[in-house]
Amino acid sequence: MTMELLGSPASPFVRKVCVMMAEAGIKDIPLVQVASSPLGGEDRLNAANPLGKIPALTRPDAPTLYDSRVVTRYLDATYGAGFYPEARLWDVLTVEATADGIMDAAVNLTYEKRFRPAEIQFATWMDGQWTKIARALDVLEALWLSHLNGPLDMGQIAVGSALGYLDFRHDDRGWRIGRDALAAWYADFAARPAMIATAPA
Numbered sequence: 001m002t003m004e005l006l007g008s009p010a011s012p013f014v015r016k017v018c019v020m021m022a023e024a025g026i027k028d029i030p031l032v033q034v035a036s037s038p039l040g041g042e043d044r045l046n047a048a049n050p051l052g053k054i055p056a057l058t059r060p061d062a063p064t065l066y067d068s069r070v071v072t073r074y075l076d077a078t079y080g081a082g083f084y085p086e087a088r089l090w091d092v093l094t095v096e097a098t099a100d101g102i103m104d105a106a107v108n109l110t111y112e113k114r115f116r117p118a119e120i121q122f123a124t125w126m127d128g129q130w131t132k133i134a135r136a137l138d139v140l141e142a143l144w145l146s147h148l149n150g151p152l153d154m155g156q157i158a159v160g161s162a163l164g165y166l167d168f169r170h171d172d173r174g175w176r177i178g179r180d181a182l183a184a185w186y187a188d189f190a191a192r193p194a195m196i197a198t199a200p201a
């Protein structure tokens, strides 16, 4: 039995791993579709990851790996992809953490709208989640564009996946407004074959 990636293409965290695998030429790990939900995911997922979250990477004769950052770091080391270069490691990790934080807040917003009955949705809390996203986007625009325009690493892959999710689920918030440089960077990045192949439908 080989490794399997448990997840759904609609998840930005799963997409991050799939883009990373495509960019690294990793073709021998299938994406096995499982449903996750904060209200309780599939038994198969919960058995693989006690937190019930995707992505999770099953391994023969070894514990399942979970949390997208653990999975990408493991795949990078195992396949020698070079997406965590030692020379700029702390920058890469910070950019990836910023993108993951955008995804966390954006997924929270999606869940609030999807799972909480409309009459008890908490608008102030949702605005707070969007404020985190907006601040993180501003920091990407102000501080990290030269990094994003440099050689491919996990920082860019994570940011591309996060921005793709904002378009997919929160297009109405207009993340591009006032962030021309980040929007231009994303227009190029979104045209990469790995991004096109993993676009959520």
Ligand SMILES: N[C@@H](CCC(=O)N[C@@H](CS)C(=O)NCC(=O)O)C(=O)O
Pocket (backbone or CB within 6 Å): 010, 011, 012, 013, 036, 037, 038, 039, 040, 051, 052, 053, 054, 055, 066, 067, 068, 069, 100, 107
């Ligand atoms: N920190 C985790 C976050 C993963 C995550 O939140 N995944 C969502 C789907 S996009 C999920 O599985 N949610 C189910 C839940 O919250 O129980 C990672 O990087 O893998």
